[in-house]
Amino acid sequence: MKILIIEDDSALRDELALLLKNAGYETECVTDFASAVVQMKSSSADLILLDINLPDVNGETLLQDFRRQSSTPVIMLTSRTSELDEVLSMSYGADDFITKPYNPTILLLRISAVLKRSAKTGTSQTYHDAEVSTVKGSLTRGSSEQILTKNEMIIFQLLLDRKGEIVTRDELMTALWDNDEFVNDNALSVNISRLRGKLAELGYPDAIETRKKQGYVLK
């Protein structure tokens, strides 16, 4: 997955690139803003992060131009906190809108959500030989089915998206809160142990491994 970053503040751009690289994305940065739209069109990026305040051009106009020819998902970034910018961006076809300073974990969550939406494969994900249905909130393996609660689904989804990698408790928490589930530390532990139980029922014992002081890994 490749992400194109259009941001004029160089310190911020570099950190953003590093953040995305660490999260396993390929990145490309625009430095010449006058020809930004050309680069946007020619780039093979799967997603574009676009700042609104740019030298020479306005991100919103850029987006409007770009949208006439491409449907590549675009997330707008801005330090302006005005509803007007958000309304404009959304009406010009932005897929999401995030205000600076952003919580890095949330930024990553939003990026993966937008990518998933645009890939349109989200409905039929699989985990080993079990089918994951986010719509029904269920896991099906052969004839046995386990219904996951909303919280369990959010946790499972995040672990599944980064299967084999460590997902920290903090990231899980952020994902839950971002979905309006204001759980506390204890509730998270309870949810994870329930999820483990349900996975075991399906025949995947020890699917979620605990890494002390780091987080969890879905195997």
Added chain:
Amino acid sequence: MKLTEFIRDRLTAYLIYAITWALVLVFLIAFHVPAEAIIIVSILVLLGVTAAELWAFLRKKGYYDKLASDLSQLDKKYLLSEMLDEPEFLDGRILYSTICEADKSMCEHIAEYRRESSDFREYIELWVHEIKLPVAGLQLMCHNDGNTRYSEQLRRIDEYIENVLYYARSGSAEKDYIIKPVLLKRIFGDVAVRNRGELQERGISLHASDLEYEVMTDGKWLSFILGQLMSNSLKYEATEITVTGEDFTDRTVLHFRDNGIGIPESDLPHIFEKSFTGENGRTHTKSTGMGLYIVKKLCDRLGHAVEASSVQGEFTEIAIIFGRNELYRFE
């Protein structure tokens, strides 16, 4: 303008007339003018003077009465000069040109201040957007370096920056908000996520229910307002925050309740006043008396009512009341 007032004002003139007339009489008698002629001349002169005085009274009365009634009807008294016509009589013209000139100078003076204040506001807005870049940069650096120790302080810096921005916005005449349907749940979710670190660190439990209502407001402003309420709850030792929505036919009410130290009854009527810190302000050094004041001003501008209730040592509840006006819906 009353006739008696006019007469009293002209008394000196009448006295001069009277003395002059007395002297004339003395001369007329001295020259042996017949009594009939003296009476006829006296009546004619009296009629002439009365007519002249009446005319002078009436033309002034018309003008000044209109001026007085315009002034009393005007909501903004300084607009009086716009309503005035130039009178025909001399003292009226002098008054008229004086008022106009004073008014013009006043307008210039005010315009200068307005320009200065809007310049300052623009600068603040610009500054806020600029300072957010390094803050965003630092936040990413913390994350990339795996050092989250500073994140909390950065969040606080950001909160204070927002404070400045919204204070500048709350007082300006410009209309930089957009009223549109906003889902309460979405806004509260944003606020909760932003404050998650501190809430969890302090073991505060957050309950939100019945927030599936749409209200007509500016999402960004409301988000700031809720952020302020949240930061107050954190300041005043709450361990539980409950946010609920309530829907009526003509309004939606958002209740923001915490179980913090509460507000003394005597302070309650003043908490939305500027720089009011009250008893809690003396015991808690972090009070600036600005938070709720800005909240109230923003609510006023958005057209929401805001109410507070509290029992000291038990709870504090702030209710924001969103009116429902179908006029706002254009679809």
